[in-house]
Amino acid sequence: MNPYRTQRIAFTLLFMANALILLLVGFVVAVIVQKGLPAITWQFLSDIPRQGMRAGGIFPAIVGTLYLVAGAIVFALPLGLLAAIYLSEYAKDNLLTRLIKLSIVNLAGVPSVVYGLFGLALFVVFFKFGVSILSGSLTLGIMILPLIITASREALESVPQSFREVSLSLGASKWQTIQHIVLPNAIPGILTGTILGLGRAAGETAPILFTVAAFYLPQLPGSIFDQAMALPYHLYVISTQVPNVDEKIRYGTAFVLLALVLFMNLIAIIIRYKFRMKKKW
Amino acid sequence: MVIFTIDGLDIRFGSARVLRGVSMEVFAHEILTVIGPSGSGKTTFLRMLNRMNDLQPNFRMSGTVALEGKDIRKMDVEVLRRKVGTVFALPLPLPLSIFDNVAYGPRMHGLRNRNKLSTRVEESLQAAYLWDEVKDRLHESAFKLSGGQQQRLCIARTLAVEPEVILFDEPCSGLDPISTAKVEDAMIKLKQRYTLILVTNNVKQAARVGDRTAFFLDGEMIEIDKTDKIFTAPRDGRTDDYIRGRFG
Amino acid sequence: MRKLREFIIEKLVLLCGLASIFFVVLIFLFLLREGFAVFTTISPSAFLAGKSWYPISEPPLLGILPLILGSLVVTLGAALISIPIGVGCAIYIAEIAPKRLKEILKAGIELLAAIPSVVLGFIGMVTLVPLVKTVFHLPTGLTALSGSIMLAFMAMPTIVSIAEDALYSIPKTYKEGALAMGATHWQAIWRVMLRAASSGILAAIMLGIGRVIGETMAVMMITGNAAVLPHSLFVPVRTLTATIAAEMGEAVIGSEHYFALFAIGIVLFVISFAINVTADLFLHKRQ
Numbered sequence: 001m002n003p004y005r006t007q008r009i010a011f012t013l014l015f016m017a018n019a020l021i022l023l024l025v026g027f028v029v030a031v032i033v034q035k036g037l038p039a040i041t042w043q044f045l046s047d048i049p050r051q052g053m054r055a056g057g058i059f060p061a062i063v064g065t066l067y068l069v070a071g072a073i074v075f076a077l078p079l080g081l082l083a084a085i086y087l088s089e090y091a092k093d094n095l096l097t098r099l100i101k102l103s104i105v106n107l108a109g110v111p112s113v114v115y116g117l118f119g120l121a122l123f124v125v126f127f128k129f130g131v132s133i134l135s136g137s138l139t140l141g142i143m144i145l146p147l148i149i150t151a152s153r154e155a156l157e158s159v160p161q162s163f164r165e166v167s168l169s170l171g172a173s174k175w176q177t178i179q180h181i182v183l184p185n186a187i188p189g190i191l192t193g194t195i196l197g198l199g200r201a202a203g204e205t206a207p208i209l210f211t212v213a214a215f216y217l218p219q220l221p222g223s224i225f226d227q228a229m230a231l232p233y234h235l236y237v238i239s240t241q242v243p244n245v246d247e248k249i250r251y252g253t254a255f256v257l258l259a260l261v262l263f264m265n266l267i268a269i270i271i272r273y274k275f276r277m278k279k280k281w
Numbered sequence: 282m283v284i285f286t287i288d289g290l291d292i293r294f295g296s297a298r299v300l301r302g303v304s305m306e307v308f309a310h311e312i313l314t315v316i317g318p319s320g321s322g323k324t325t326f327l328r329m330l331n332r333m334n335d336l337q338p339n340f341r342m343s344g345t346v347a348l349e350g351k352d353i354r355k356m357d358v359e360v361l362r363r364k365v366g367t368v369f370a371l372p373l374p375l376p377l378s379i380f381d382n383v384a385y386g387p388r389m390h391g392l393r394n395r396n397k398l399s400t401r402v403e404e405s406l407q408a409a410y411l412w413d414e415v416k417d418r419l420h421e422s423a424f425k426l427s428g429g430q431q432q433r434l435c436i437a438r439t440l441a442v443e444p445e446v447i448l449f450d451e452p453c454s455g456l457d458p459i460s461t462a463k464v465e466d467a468m469i470k471l472k473q474r475y476t477l478i479l480v481t482n483n484v485k486q487a488a489r490v491g492d493r494t495a496f497f498l499d500g501e502m503i504e505i506d507k508t509d510k511i512f513t514a515p516r517d518g519r520t521d522d523y524i525r526g527r528f529g
Numbered sequence: 530m531r532k533l534r535e536f537i538i539e540k541l542v543l544l545c546g547l548a549s550i551f552f553v554v555l556i557f558l559f560l561l562r563e564g565f566a567v568f569t570t571i572s573p574s575a576f577l578a579g580k581s582w583y584p585i586s587e588p589p590l591l592g593i594l595p596l597i598l599g600s601l602v603v604t605l606g607a608a609l610i611s612i613p614i615g616v617g618c619a620i621y622i623a624e625i626a627p628k629r630l631k632e633i634l635k636a637g638i639e640l641l642a643a644i645p646s647v648v649l650g651f652i653g654m655v656t657l658v659p660l661v662k663t664v665f666h667l668p669t670g671l672t673a674l675s676g677s678i679m680l681a682f683m684a685m686p687t688i689v690s691i692a693e694d695a696l697y698s699i700p701k702t703y704k705e706g707a708l709a710m711g712a713t714h715w716q717a718i719w720r721v722m723l724r725a726a727s728s729g730i731l732a733a734i735m736l737g738i739g740r741v742i743g744e745t746m747a748v749m750m751i752t753g754n755a756a757v758l759p760h761s762l763f764v765p766v767r768t769l770t771a772t773i774a775a776e777m778g779e780a781v782i783g784s785e786h787y788f789a790l791f792a793i794g795i796v797l798f799v800i801s802f803a804i805n806v807t808a809d810l811f812l813h814k815r816q
Contacts, residue, residue, distance in 0.1 A: 007715035014621040017614045021685055022637045028644065028652050079545055086546035090539060093338065102809060103549040109736070109805040110556065110798065111743025113770045117777070117794040121559040125782060142552055149549070162373050166435075169333060170386035170442055171363035173531060175538050180389070185376060203645025206745040206770075210777050232647045232746075239651050240750060254648050265643045359531075 029258070036255025039248040045256070048218045053238055054245050058253055063220055064133075064228030065202055065260070068212065071137025071224070072144060072201045077194055079141075080148030084190075087149070088156035089178055108146035112206040115143045119211040134224040136212025143207055144197040151193020155186035188275035192268045199264035203257065205232040215241075231257040282309040284446060284476050285330065289344035292325055294337060299325045301500045303344075307446075312468060312477045314491030314508070316484055318523065321497040323480045327448050330478065331365035332358050348446075363390060366439035370451040372431030374423035379415050382423045382434055386442035401441055408474075409437035410467050429460025436467060447471065449479040453486065465490050484524055488512050496520045560798055564791035567591065576792060582756040582767075584776065584786040591789045593796070595758045599673070599766035600742060602759050603752060606677025607684060607741045612734055614681070615688030619733070622689065623696035624718055642686035650750035653679045658751055667763055671753030674762040679751055680741045688737035691812075695729020696722060732811035739804040743797065745770040769793050 047057030083100075091097040119139030129135045159182050167177040205213075214227035215237060221228040235253045238245045285307035292300040300322045307313055315323045328334045329346060332353060346353050353361050363386075375382050383402045392398055402419070406412040411433040415426070423434055432452060439447055449468070453461040468477055468490055481487055487494050488508060495505035496515075503517050515521050522528055567576065571591050579592015622634050657679060662670030703725050707717035723730070753765020754775060767775075773790050780786040 003713045003716055007713045010715045010719075011621075011625055014617045014625060017617040018621050018626070018634055021614070021618060021641070021682075022634060024682060025637050025641045025644075028649070029640070031652060031656065032648070079548060082542045082545035083548060086542035090542055091546065100546050100549055102806065103553045105809050106553050106802055106805050107549060109739050109743070109801045111745065111770055111801055113743075113745040113773050114556070114560070114794050114797050114801075117563075117773060117791060118556045118559055120777070121563050121791070122555070126559070145549070145552070162369075162371075163375060165333070165336065166369070166373050166375060167385070167389075168336065169331065169362055169367040169369075170389065170438065171359045171361075172386070172389040173359055173535055175535050176389050180385075181375065199643060203643075203647070205645075205647045206774055209774055232645055235647050235651055236746060236750070239654060250651065254651050257645060258648050261643055261645055262640070265639075357532075 032251060032254050032258055035247065036251035036253075036258075039252025040255060044249075044252055049216065053216065053234075053242050054249070058231070058234060058256065060217055060220055061229040061231045061234040061253070062256065064212075064214075064217075064230045065232075065257075067133050067221065067224075067228060068136050068140060068208065068230060069198050069201045071133060072140035073194065073198055075138055075141030076145050076148050076197065080145050081152050081190065083145075084149050084152035084156055085178060085183075087153050089174070089182065104146045104149055107142070108150075110143075112143065112204055113209075115139055115207040116209050116211060118142075119207060124211055130225065131210070131212055131214075131227050132225045133212055133221055133228050136208045136228070136230075137224070139207045139211045140201045140204065143204065144201050147197045147200060148193055151196065152186070152190045155189020155193065156182060158189065159185045188271055192272045192275075195264050195268040195271070199261045199268070202264065203232055203261045205230075205236055208233060231260070283307070284309045284349060286347045286350070287344070288347075290326075290329065290346060291343045292322070292329065292334065293339075293341045295339040299500055300329075303502045305495065305502060305505050307476065307478060308493075309476050310472055310474075311492040312472055312479060312490055314487035314494045315478065315480045315497060316482075316487050316494060316523070317497035318528065319482070320499075322500040323497045324450055326497065326502075327450055327478065327480045328367075330446070330448055331362045331367060333362075333367065363442045364444050365446045365448060366442060366444040367448045367450065368432070368435050368439055368452045370454050372428055372435055372455065374426070374431050374434055377423060378420045379423050379426070379434060380419040383437050383441045386438060390442060402437075405437040405441040406434075408440050408467075408471065409433045410463065411437055427460075429456050429463060432456060432460065432464060433467065436464070436471075440471075444475065446476045446478065449477065449481075451481055452479070454482065461486075484526075496523065498523070557798060560791055560795045563788060564793075564795040565788075567785060567788035567792045570785055576789075577796075580758060582772075584780075584789060589785050589789070591785070593769070593772075593789075593793060595756050596767055596769045596772050596793065597796075598759055599752070599756070600768040600770070602673045602762060602766060603676040603680060603748060603768055604738060604741050606673060606762055607680035608734075608738055610677060610681035611684045611688060611737060611741075615685050615737060616692050616730060616734070618685065619689045619692035619696060619730075620718060620723075623693045624714070624722070638686050638689050641682070642690075646683065646744060647746040647750075649679060649683060650747035653747060653751045665763060669753065669765065671751060671765050672763050673752055673759055673766045676748050676752035676766070676768075677762065679747050680744055683744060683747060684737040684741050687740050688733045691733035691736060692726070692730045695726040695733060698729070699725045728811045728814050732808040735804050735808040735811070739801055739808070742804075743770060743801055745774050749774055769797055773797075 044057045046059050048060055049058065050056030119135055123129045123135035123138050124131055163181050164177050167181050208230055212228055213233040214229050217227060217229050231253065235257060238250055238253060283306050288304050290300055290303040303326060317323050325334065334340050375385060380402055383405050384398050387398060387401050403412060406415065411430060414430060423431065426434060453464055471477060479490065491508040493505060494508045494511045496503045498519055504515060504520055511520065512524060576591055576593060578594055580594050581590040581592050582595050583590040622631055626634060653675065658670035658675050661672060661675045699722055703721050704717050707721045748768050749771040752768065754767050754771060755765035756767040756772065759766045773793055777790055780790055
C-alpha cells in the first residue's frame with residue numbers, strides 16, 4: 001500500500017486515540033460539574049452530615065481533609081527539601097546516591113494501600129498514636145515525600161551552576177551560597193511541587209482508611225490525636241456503604257473534592273508559568 | 282615582594298594529567314599575563330590559585346602553592362578566596378540588583394552596617410570605573426547593564442571583598458574593542474593596589490598590559506620573563522612560534 | 530564557628546537524604562513483621578496458591594490465588610487497552626500534533642492525572658458499570674472488564690508522559706537520517722524512532738502497569754469484590770489491593786486475618802519494587 005496512505009491512516013488513528021482520551025476526561029469533569037454544582041450551597045459546605053449522611057453537609061470532611069493535608073506538608077516539606085538539597089548540592093556521584101535515588105523511585109511506586117498498612121502498623125499500633133490525625137498526616141507525609149523531593153531537586157538543579165561558582169569565588173561558604181543564591185531562586189519550583197503534593201494528599205483514600213478516617217464524626221476533631229472525617233473517604237462511604245443517599249449529595253461531595261484538588265493544581269501551574277515569564281536568566 | 286610561590290605543581294582530573302611540574306613566583310603589584318593555546322592548562326593553573334578546582338570531581342594535585350608563605354591547602358578556603366578573587370570570562374552578574382551584586386561578598390563576610398556597605402559599594406564601583414554610569418540606578422537589576430558594564434560590575438564585586446590578588450580568566454573574550462579597552466585601562470590602574478594575574482588567548486593583549494608574561498604549552502610552563510623580553514627575544518623556540526602565530 | 534555550622538548542616542542534609550532509604554526499608558520491615566506471622570499457621574505455598582479466600586470462616590481459609598488472579602486479569606485487560614492507546618497518544622503528542630494542539634492534549638492528560646482515584650471510582654460506578662451491564666448483557670456491570678477499562682484510563686498519564694519523554698530524547702539525527710533517505714514521517718516513526726526509544730517506552734509501560742496493580746479505590750468500587758477464581762473478564766473479581774482496603778476495617782488487630790492482609794501487602798510491595806527497579810534500569814539504559 002502506498003506509504004502516504006498508510007501514514008494518513010496511522011495519523012488519523014493516533015489522533016482519534018488522543019481525542020478519545022480528551023473527550024473522556026472532559027466527560028468526567030462535565031458530569032461532575034453538571035450534577036454536583038447544584039448541590040453546592042453554603043449550607044452544604046458548612047453543615048454537618050445529618051440523617052445518617054443522607055442529608056446535611058460535608059463540613060467536617062472538608063475540615064478533616066484540610067487538617068490532614070496541613071499535617072502532611074509540615075512533615076514532608078522540611079524533610080523533603082533538605083533531602084533535595086543533599087541530592088542537588090552535596091551528593092557525589094556514587095553508589096549511595098544511586099541507592100537514594102532508587103529508594104525515592106520506589107517510594108513513589110508503593111501502592112497507596114500499602115502505605116495504609118504501613119501507617120497502621122507503625123503509627124497506629126507500634127507508636128500507639130491510635131487512629132488519629134497524627135497517624136494519618138504522617139502516613140500521607142511519607143507518601144508525598146518522593147514528590148516533594150523530586151520537584152525540589154529539579155528546582156534546585158535548574159539554578160545555573162555559574163551562580164554558585166561566582167558566590168564561592170567571592171569567599172562565601174557552601175551553605176551561604178545555598179541559602180542566599182540557590183534557594184531563593186528555586187522557590188517557585190519548590191512551591192509548585194509542594195502544592196502538587198498537597199493536591200495529591202488531599203485526594204488519597206487508601207492511606208487514610210485505617211489510620212485516621214472516621215465513618216461519622218459530627219463534631220470537629222479537637223486535637224491531633226482525634227479521628228477525623230475526610231472528603232475522599234466520605235465520598236467512598238456515601239457511594240458504597242450508605243444506601244439511598246441523594247444523588248445530589250454524592251455528586252456534590254465529588255465536586256468539592258475535585259474542585260479542591262484541581263484548584264491546587266491550577267495554583268501550582270500558575271506559579272510555574274509566572275516564574276518562567278519572570279526569570280531573569 | 283613575592284605573593285605566590287608555586288613549586289612542582291602537578292594537576293590531574295581523574296587519569297588526565299593537565300599540569301606538569303609548574304614552578305614559578307608571582308610578585309606583588311605586578312600584572313602577570315599567562316598565554317598559550319587552548320588546552321595548555323592555563324585556566325586550570327589560574328583556578329588553582331584560589332582553589333576553585335576543588336569544585337571539579339576527581340581533582341588531584343601534588344606540589345605546593347603558597348600565598349605569602351602559607352600553603353593554600355592548609356588555609357581556610359573562604360579566607361583564601363577573599364584574598365584571591367576571580368573575574369570570569371563571561372560577565373556573570375548574580376540575579377540581584379547592581380548594589381546587591383557588589384555588596385554580596387562583604388555581606389557574606391559579615392559586614393552588615395548599612396553605611397559601611399554603601400561606602401564599600403561606592404568605592405568598589407569607582408575603582409572599577411563604573412560608578413558614574415550606575416550611581417543613579419543602583420537598585421536596578423544587574424542584567425540591565427551592557428556586557429562591558431556587567432564585566433566591570435564583576436570587577437567591582439571582586440574588589441568589594443578587599444582582595445590582595447585578582448585573577449582574570451580571559452575577561453574580555455565576550456566584549457567589543459571599546460569595552461575591552463576600558464577593562465584593560467582599569468586593570469592597569471588596579472595594579473597600584475592589587476596584584477593581577479591575567480589569562481588571555483589574545484597575545485596582543487598580553488603585550489599591551491602585562492609586566493611579565495608566562496607561556497604555557499601542553500600543561501607545562503615553557504618560560505616566564507619580562508613581557509618585552511618574551512616578545513622580542515624569547516628563550517624558547519616554541520614561545521616564539523606561538524607569539525608569531527605560527528600555531529595556536 | 531562557621532566551620533561547625535557548615536559541618537552540622539552537611540550532616541543534617543545527608544541524614545535527610547538517607548531518610549528515603551530508611552523509609553523504604555522501614556516499610557518493608559513492618560510489613561514483614563506483621564505479615565510473616567501468618568506463615569506460622571499456613572505455609573507460603575498454600576498461601577500463594579490456595580484457591581479459597583474465606584478469612585472469617587473457622588478455621589480461616591487464606592489462599593490468595595483468587596486475589597492474585599483477580600489482580601492479574603484486571604491488569605492484563607487494562608494493559609491490552611492502555612498500551613496501544615497510551616503509546617499512540619505519546620507518539621501523536623511528541624511527533625505529530627501541531628503546537629497548539631499539543632499544549633491542549635498535555636493539559637488534558639495532566640488534568641486526568643490530577644483526578645483523585647475515588648472520584649474516578651465514583652464516576653465509573655455510576656456511568657461505566659451500568660454501560661457494561663447493558664452492552665454485554667451481564668447480570669451485573671461490576672466486573673473485571675469495567676475495572677480494566679477504568680484502570681486503562683487511569684494509567685494513561687503515566688504511560689503517555691514517560692513514553693513522550695523517551696521519544697523526545699532521541700537525537701534528531703535519527704529521524705532526519707530516515708527522512709533524508711526518503712521515508713515518510715510515519716515510516717520514520719514506526720521503523721526508526723520507536724525502536725530507538727524502545728527502552729524508555731518499555732519503562733513507561735511497566736510503570737503504567739505498576740500504577741494499575743497498585744490502584745485500590747477505583748477497583749474497589751467497580752470490580753465487584755467477589756473473592757473467587759475468575760473465569761473470564763465478565764465476572765466480578767477481587768484484587769489484592771481491594772482485599773486489604775475492604776477487609777482491614779473488620780480484621781481484629783493481631784488475628785490471623787490481620788496477619789494475612791499484611792502478607793498480601795508484602796506481595797504487593799515486592800511486585801511494585803520489582804517493577805520499579807526494572808523500569809528504572811530501562812530508563813537509565815538509554816544512551
